[in-house]
Amino acid sequence: MGLMEKFFGLSWGIHPEDHKRPAADAATRTMPVPERLFVSLSQHIGAPARPAVLVGQQVKKGDKLADPQGAVSAAIHAPTSGTVTAIGEIPAPHPSGLPVLAITLESDGKDEWAELQGCPDPFALEPAEISRRVAAAGVVGLGGATFPAALKLSLSQKSRVSTLIMNGGECEPYLSCDDRLMRDEAAAIVDGIRLMLHATGASEALVGIEDNKPEAIAAMSEAARPYAEVRIRPVPARYPMGSEKQLILVLTGQEVPADGRPGDVGVVVHNVGTARAVHEAIRHGRPLVSRLVTVNGACVGQPGNIFVPVGALVEEVLAFAGGLKKTPERLIMGGPMMGMSLPHARVPVVKGTSGILALDAAQVADRAQEPCIRCASCVRACPIGLLPLEMARHIQVGDLKGAVGVGLKDCIACGCCAYVCPSHIPLVQYFAHAKGEMAAQERARLRAEATRKLAQARSERLEREAREKAELAARRKAERAAAAAAAASASPAVTEGAQA
Amino acid sequence: MTNTYNASRTFASPHAHGGSGVRHTMVRVQFALLPATLFGFWLYGWPAFFLWLITLLSCLAFEFMSLRLMGRQQIGRTLGDGSALLTGWLLAMTLPPWAPWWVGVVGAFIAIVIGKQVFGGLGHNVFNPAMVARVALLISFPLPLTTWVAPLPLTSAAAPGFVEGLQITLGQMHLTDAMSSATLLGYAKTELSRGVDLVQALAGDHAPGLSWSGIRAGSLGESAAVLILAGGLFLLVTGVIRWQAPLGVLAGVAVPAAIAHAVAPGHYLDAGTHLLSGALMLGAFFIATDYVTSPTTGQGQLIFGLGVGLITWVIRSLGGYPEGVAFAILLMNALTPIIDRYTKPRILGRTRAGRPIDPPPVGKGA
Numbered sequence: 001m002g003l004m005e006k007f008f009g010l011s012w013g014i015h016p017e018d019h020k021r022p023a024a025d026a027a028t029r030t031m032p033v034p035e036r037l038f039v040s041l042s043q044h045i046g047a048p049a050r051p052a053v054l055v056g057q058q059v060k061k062g063d064k065l066a067d068p069q070g071a072v073s074a075a076i077h078a079p080t081s082g083t084v085t086a087i088g089e090i091p092a093p094h095p096s097g098l099p100v101l102a103i104t105l106e107s108d109g110k111d112e113w114a115e116l117q118g119c120p121d122p123f124a125l126e127p128a129e130i131s132r133r134v135a136a137a138g139v140v141g142l143g144g145a146t147f148p149a150a151l152k153l154s155l156s157q158k159s160r161v162s163t164l165i166m167n168g169g170e171c172e173p174y175l176s177c178d179d180r181l182m183r184d185e186a187a188a189i190v191d192g193i194r195l196m197l198h199a200t201g202a203s204e205a206l207v208g209i210e211d212n213k214p215e216a217i218a219a220m221s222e223a224a225r226p227y228a229e230v231r232i233r234p235v236p237a238r239y240p241m242g243s244e245k246q247l248i249l250v251l252t253g254q255e256v257p258a259d260g261r262p263g264d265v266g267v268v269v270h271n272v273g274t275a276r277a278v279h280e281a282i283r284h285g286r287p288l289v290s291r292l293v294t295v296n297g298a299c300v301g302q303p304g305n306i307f308v309p310v311g312a313l314v315e316e317v318l319a320f321a322g323g324l325k326k327t328p329e330r331l332i333m334g335g336p337m338m339g340m341s342l343p344h345a346r347v348p349v350v351k352g353t354s355g356i357l358a359l360d361a362a363q364v365a366d367r368a369q370e371p372c373i374r375c376a377s378c379v380r381a382c383p384i385g386l387l388p389l390e391m392a393r394h395i396q397v398g399d400l401k402g403a404v405g406v407g408l409k410d411c412i413a414c415g416c417c418a419y420v421c422p423s424h425i426p427l428v429q430y431f432a433h434a435k436g437e438m439a440a441q442e443r444a445r446l447r448a449e450a451t452r453k454l455a456q457a458r459s460e461r462l463e464r465e466a467r468e469k470a471e472l473a474a475r476r477k478a479e480r481a482a483a484a485a486a487a488a489s490a491s492p493a494v495t496e497g498a499q500a
Numbered sequence: 501m502t503n504t505y506n507a508s509r510t511f512a513s514p515h516a517h518g519g520s521g522v523r524h525t526m527v528r529v530q531f532a533l534l535p536a537t538l539f540g541f542w543l544y545g546w547p548a549f550f551l552w553l554i555t556l557l558s559c560l561a562f563e564f565m566s567l568r569l570m571g572r573q574q575i576g577r578t579l580g581d582g583s584a585l586l587t588g589w590l591l592a593m594t595l596p597p598w599a600p601w602w603v604g605v606v607g608a609f610i611a612i613v614i615g616k617q618v619f620g621g622l623g624h625n626v627f628n629p630a631m632v633a634r635v636a637l638l639i640s641f642p643l644p645l646t647t648w649v650a651p652l653p654l655t656s657a658a659a660p661g662f663v664e665g666l667q668i669t670l671g672q673m674h675l676t677d678a679m680s681s682a683t684l685l686g687y688a689k690t691e692l693s694r695g696v697d698l699v700q701a702l703a704g705d706h707a708p709g710l711s712w713s714g715i716r717a718g719s720l721g722e723s724a725a726v727l728i729l730a731g732g733l734f735l736l737v738t739g740v741i742r743w744q745a746p747l748g749v750l751a752g753v754a755v756p757a758a759i760a761h762a763v764a765p766g767h768y769l770d771a772g773t774h775l776l777s778g779a780l781m782l783g784a785f786f787i788a789t790d791y792v793t794s795p796t797t798g799q800g801q802l803i804f805g806l807g808v809g810l811i812t813w814v815i816r817s818l819g820g821y822p823e824g825v826a827f828a829i830l831l832m833n834a835l836t837p838i839i840d841r842y843t844k845p846r847i848l849g850r851t852r853a854g855r856p857i858d859p860p861p862v863g864k865g866a
Contacts, residue, residue, distance in 0.1 A: 016516060095510050173516060245848060257856040258849035264859035332515050341511040357515075365517035368574075370581065371623040373522055376796035385845040387796065407847050415514030422520040423623075429512030 012383040013238045013246070014416045016173050016337070018212060019363075023296045024176030026304035028184055031320045033080040037105045037311030038090050038348040039065060043138075044146040046072030051103060057084045060114035062287050065103050068135070074148040075138040077287035078105060079309035081112040093314070093333055093347040095340050102348065105311065116285035123198055127157055130199040130282060137281030138351075139288050143167055143178075143242065143271030144334060146352035149278065152268060156200035159263035164202040165251055166193055168209040168216065168272040169235065169242035172335025175355045177292040178272050180305040182209065182216035185276055186223035192275030193230050195282050200268060205230045206251045207272070212237040239337060240414040244269045246383055258410055288351060295321040299328040299358035308349050314356055315345035328358035329366070336363075337415040370423040378417035378427065384410050388417035388427050395434045400441070403434050411435075522622075526582030528740050529786065532731035533589055539727055540597060540720030543651045546665025548597035548720060551604050554669070555595070558608030559588030566617035583622050587611050590630040590786060593721030594779050594826070595637075598649040600671035603641065607633040627833045628793045631826045638826070648717040650681035681717035685777045688769055689822040697766040721782035725775075732785025741789040744801035745808075749784035750775060752809015760817065768817055778816070783808065783825040793833045800836075800843035807832045 041048040049066035053059060059078040066076040085106045089099035122130065135150030156164075170178040182189060193205045207224070209217050211234045224230040235241055235250050245256050247269065254265040262269055273292070280286045289310055296303045301322020308317050314333070318324055332339040333353055349356075378388035386407040394402035411431050418427040541549045563584035567575045591607050614636075615629030616622070638645045652659045660668060667673045682690070691701035714723040721728060735741045753774050760768035774780065779787075788794060788808050795804050808828045815824025846852050 014518065016518065249848070254860065255857060256849050257859050258847065259856040260849070260859055266860075330511060330515055336516040337514040339513060339515065341513075341515065359515060364515055365519060366511075367517070367521070368577075370522050371621065373525075373583075373623045373791045374796060375525070375791040377520070379796050379845065382845075383848070385847045387844060389796065406844070410847050410849070413513070418512075419514050419516060420518050420520060422522050422525055424517065424521075426512050428514065432512060 011380070012385075013240055013414075014381050014419055015237070016239055016419060018237070019174045019296070020176045020179065020212070023174070023294060023303035023305065024179050024213075026302070028180055028292065028305045028307065029320075030307040031309070031312065031317060033107050033109075033111050033309050034312050034316045035107055036085075037079055037082075037107065037309060038313065039076060039079065039103045039105060039311040040090070040092070040348055040350050041066055041076065041101045041103065042092070043076055043310070043351045044072075044074045044140040044148055046070060046074075046148065048101060049073055049076045051087050053084045053087075053103065055084055055087060058082075059084060059105070060112050062114040062116060062289060064138075064287075065105075068148070072148060072151060074140050074150075075136065075287070076103075076310075077138055077289050078114075079289040079311050080105065080107045081110050082107040091344070091347050093340070093342065093350055093353070095343065097343040097347070102311075113286075118284045119282055122195055122282045125198075127199045127201060128154065130195060131157070133285075134199070134278055134281055137277070137285075137287040139274065139277045139281055140351050141271055142273035142277060142291060142351065142354070144338070144352055144354055146350075149270065149274050152270065153196065153199045156202065156263065156268040160266070161200050161202050161263055161268045162204075162266040163252060163268075164193070164197055164200055164205040165247060165262075165267055165269045166205055166207040166272050166275060167242055167244075167247055167269055168207055168213075168220070169247055170213070171210060171237070171239045171242040172337050172339075172355070173239075174296045174357055175294045175335050176296075177294045177305050177354055179213045179216050180294075181273055181276055181292055182213070183219050186216075186219040188279045189272050189275045190220070190223040190227065190230055191283065192277070192279035193224075194227060195278050196270060196275060197229060202268065203229065207232045208235045208241070208247050208251050209233070210235055210237040210241055239416065240383055240412070243383065243412055243414060245412070291349075291351060291353065293317065293349060293353055294355040295357075296355060297328065297332075297358040298360040298363055299324050299326050301325055308353075310351055311348045313345065314342065314347055314349065317349060317356055318345060318358065324358055326360065329361040329364045330357075330359050332357040332359065337419065338413065367424045369425055372423055372425060375422060377420040377422065381416040381420045383414060383416060384412060386411060388431075391434075392425060392427055392430045395430045400434055400438055404438075408434055408438075522581045522583070525740055526586050528738060529586055529735065530582065530589060532734045532740075533593065533728075533786065534731075536724040536727035536731060537589070537593070537720055539714065539724045540593075542654050543715065543723060544597035544649060544720075545652055545654050545659045546662055547649075547660065547668040550665060550669040551595060551597060551599055551601070552589075552592040552720070554601050555592040555604035555608055556585055556588040558605045559584045559591070559612050562608055562612040563617070566613055566621075570617070570621075572621075578622070581622065584612060587616065587629045590721075590782070591633050593782055593786075594630065594634045594719050596645060596648050597720060598668055599644050599647070601669050602671075603637060603644055606641075607637050610636045623792055625792055626836075627830050628787055628790050631787060631829045631833075634826045635830060638821075646686065648681055648683055648686075648719075650717055651715050651723070653715075683718050683722065683777070683822070684716070684773060685769075685816060685822040692767070698769065699766050719779065721779055721786075722777070725777075725781040728781040728785060732781065735785065735789070741785065742798060742801060744798045745788040745794060745805040746784040748802045748805020748807075749780070749788050749809040749812070750805075752806040752811075753780060753813045754809075756810065756813045757817075774813065774816065778812075778823040779825040780812065783812070783829060787825070787829050788832075793836060795836050795839045795843060797840070797843045797845055800839045803839055803843065804832050804836065807835065 047070035050069040052067045053065050060081045061078055063078045064075055065078050068075050083106045086104040090102045091097045092100035131150045131153040139149040140146040168178055168182055197205055217234050221232045224232055248267050256262055256265055277288045290307050292305050293308045294305050331342045333342055334355055372389055390406045391403045391408055413428055415428050591611050611629040611633035615632035616625045619625040716723050754771040757771040757774040761770040788805055795801050811828035811831055812824045815827055850856055
C-alpha cells in the first residue's frame with residue numbers, strides 16, 4: 001500500500017495476520033477413505049441434486065449418485081466404491097445444524113474407479129461439449145461460492161467474455177489449499193485454465209495471486225511460460241482481494257456495475273482449484289469427488305493441507321490431521337472472515353469446504369460488545385465504500401429501508417468492518433439479520449399480493465354470478481310478463497274480471 | 501469425539517478480530533496528553549495538579565452516578581473504558597490552573613451528565629462534552645474562568661507548597677495582582693478595545709510573552725502548545741487520529757490570520773500567534789478529532805476542521821471573546837450530521853448519486 005493511498009484514505013480492505021504458515025509449507029497429505037461417507041445433496045448453490053441411486057445399490061468410485069435438478073444445480077458422484085446404505089437426513093454443515101438430505105455410502109475398502117473416459121485432445125472439442133463434460137463431472141466453483149462451473153462457462157460463451165480471471169488470491173487468513181495446489185499442480189491448473197479459455201471463448205487469462213505466496217507465483221509462472229495467453233499477475237496481499245469485484249478492479253481496472261455481473265465488463269472469474277477440477281474432468285474424465293482442505297488453527301495437532309473425499313466427517317478429518325490438542329473455542333468451516341461456525345464436528349465435508357479451522361480463544365478474540373464510538377474504522381475498511389456504522393444504526397431501530405439507503409444491498413459480508421471494530425460490534429450479524437428480514441418481508445409481501453388477488457378474483461366471481469343470476473331472473477320475468485301480456489290480449493274478459 | 505463447541509450460541513462471521521479496543525484508544529489519547537500535563541504541573545505548581553485531579557475524579561463520580569440512575573449493567577466496565585476520564589482530562593486542560601475546586605466539579609457535572617449521559621452515554625452525544633462544559637463555565641462564571649496565573653514553576657522559591665496549593669484550590673487564598681497575568685489573546689483583545697494599536701501594544705513592556713518553551717500564562721493545554729503538538733503527532737503516527745481535521749483547523753485559522761495580518765497588522769494578530777495561543781493545538785489534535793462528534797469520512801473531517809478553524813479566527817478577531825475554539829467546535833459539532841450526509845463515500849459499482857454505473861460497451865478487446 002502506497003503512502004499516498006494511505007494518506008488519502010483510498011485503501012480499502014484490511015491486512016489481517018494471515019496465519020497461513022506453517023500449514024501452507026507442510027506437504028500435502030491424502031486422507032484414507034473412511035468406512036462411511038455422507039454425501040450431501042446440497043453441495044452447491046441452487047437446488048439440491050436428485051438421487052439417482054437406490055438403497056442397497058453397488059457403486060464404483062465416480063459413478064453418478066445424483067442428477068442436477070433445476071436451472072442451477074450440479075451432479076454428485078460417488079467419492080469411493082461401495083454400497084448405498086441410506087438416503088436420508090443428516091446434520092448439515094451449517095451453524096444451525098439443521099438436517100439436510102444426504103446419501104450414505106458404505107465403503108468396500110477397494111476405492112475402485114468406474115470406467116472413465118478421458119479426452120486426449122480436448123481442444124478439438126466444441127466449447128459447448130467442454131461445458132457439457134464439466135457439468136457431467138459435477139464441477140462447482142471451489143473458491144467457496146460453489147456455483148456450478150459449467151453454467152458459468154456456457155453463460156460466458158453467450159455474453160462474449162474477453163478475459164478469464166483466475167482467482168488465486170486466497171485472501172482469507174489460515175487457508176492455503178489454493179496456494180498448495182498452485183505449488184504442487186501448477187501444470188494441471190494451467191491446462192485447466194487453457195481448457196476454460198477454450199470453453200468460454202475468452203482471449204486471455206489473468207491469474208491473480210497475492211504476493212504473500214511467492215512459491216505459488218514461481219510455480220505458476222513456470223507452468224504458464226509456454227502459453228502467452230495465460231498471464232500470472234501477482235497482486236498485493238490484502239483482504240478481501242479474492243472478492244470478485246475487487247479482483248476484477250485490481251487486475252483490469254474495470255468496475256462491475258452494482259446491479260450487474262462480471263460479464264457486463266467482459267470478464268468471468270473462476271477459482272484456480274476449479275481449473276484443476278476442469279482439467280481432471282476433461283483430460284481424465286474424473287468427476288469432482290474429493291478436494292484439498294486446509295486444516296488449521298491452534299487446536300489442530302498437525303496443521304496442513306489434506307485431500308479429503310467429499311462426504312467425510314469433519315471429526316474424521318480432524319482425527320487424520322493429528323487430532324485436537326485442546327477443545328476448540330470455535331470450529332469453523334471455511335475461512336475465519338466469512339466461514340461458518342459449526343455446532344459440532346459430525347458434519348460432512350462438501351465440495352465447497354476450503355478449510356476446517358479449530359481456533360482457540362486467543363485466535364477468535366471474542367469480546368463483549370461496547371457502544372459504537374463512531375471511530376469510522378469500519379468506513380475506512382469497507383472495500384465497497386459503505387457506512388457500516390450507519391447501516392447498523394438503522395438496523396438497530398428496525399429501519400431496513402434506511403439501511404438499504406446507505407448500501408445494505410451492496411454489502412458482500414466480507415467482515416472487514418467487524419474485524420476492525422474497536423467496540424466489537426457484530427456488524428456482519430446485523431447485516432445478515434437485515435437481509436434475512438428483508439427476504440422474509442418480500443416473501444410476506446408476495447404472499448399478501450397473491451392472497452389479495454385471490455380475494456379479488458373471488459369477489460369478482462361472486463359479483464358476476466349475482467349479476468348473471470339477476471339478469472337471468474330479469475329475463476325470465478320479462479319473458480313471463482310478455483307471455484302474460486300475450487295471454488291477456490287473447491282473452492281481455494279474464495283480465496277485466498280479475499280487476500273487478 | 502462427539503464434542504460440541506459452544507453449540508448454545510450461533511456465531512456470525514468473522515471469527516477473528518484485529519485486536520483494537522475502545523479502552524486501548526482512550527489510553528493512547530491519555531498517553532499523548534501526558535507530556536503537556538506534566539509540564540503544566542511543573543509550570544503552575546500544586547494547584548494545577550489538584551484541580552486536574554478533582555476534575556477527573558468528579559467525572560468518574562458523575563459517570564458512575566448516571567449509570568446507576570439509568571440502571572445500566574456492568575458499570576465497572578463502562579467506567580473502565582476510559583472515556584469519562586478522558587473527558588475530564590480534556591476539560592482540566594482548558595481550565596485556568598489555579599481555578600477553585602468547584603469549577604472542576606461543576607464542569608465535570610456539565611460535561612458528563614448534561615453533555616454526555618442525557619444523550620444516552622458514550623457514542624450518542626452530539627456535542628463534545630468537554631467543550632460543552634468549558635463554554636457553560638465560561639458564560640456562567642466569567643471571572644474564575646478568565647483569571648490566569650503567571651508561571652511559577654515548582655522549582656522556583658515563590659511557588660506555593662503542597663498545603664498552600666491545597667488552600668488555593670479550595671478557594672481559601674486569593675490571587676494577588678502580582679501573581680495573575682493575562683493571556684496574549686486576552687491582552688490583545690483588551691488593548692484593541694481600548695483603541696491601542698496592536699503593533700504598539702505588543703511592543704509594550706506589559707505584553708505577555710509568547711515563547712515556544714511555553715513558560716507563559718494560560719491553561720495546561722495552552723501554554724504547552726508544542727508538547728500538545730507532539731502528542732498530536734504521536735496520535736497521527738499511531739493511527740488513532742487522521743490528518744484531515746487537525747490540518748483543517750490549523751489551516752482554517754492560519755490562512756485568514758496571515759492574510760488579515762498582512763493587510764492590517766495593527767488590528768489582526770499574526771498567524772504564528774494564533775497557532776500557539778489559546779486552545780488551538782489542543783482543539784485541533786484532541787477535540788476536533790473526537791470520533792463521536794466529528795464526521796466519519798476524511799473529506800468530512802477536512803470540512804469540519806476548516807470550519808472550526810475559520811470560526812475560531814472570526815471569534816478571536818471580530819467577536820467579543822478573546823478565544824473561540826470551544827464555540828467553534830460546538831458550532832461545527834451541530835453541523836456534523838449534515839456534513840456526514842453530503843460526504844458519503846462512493847459505493848463500488850455506483851455513481852456518487854447511488855445509481856449503478858453503466859457497463860462499458862461489450863466486446864472490448866475481444
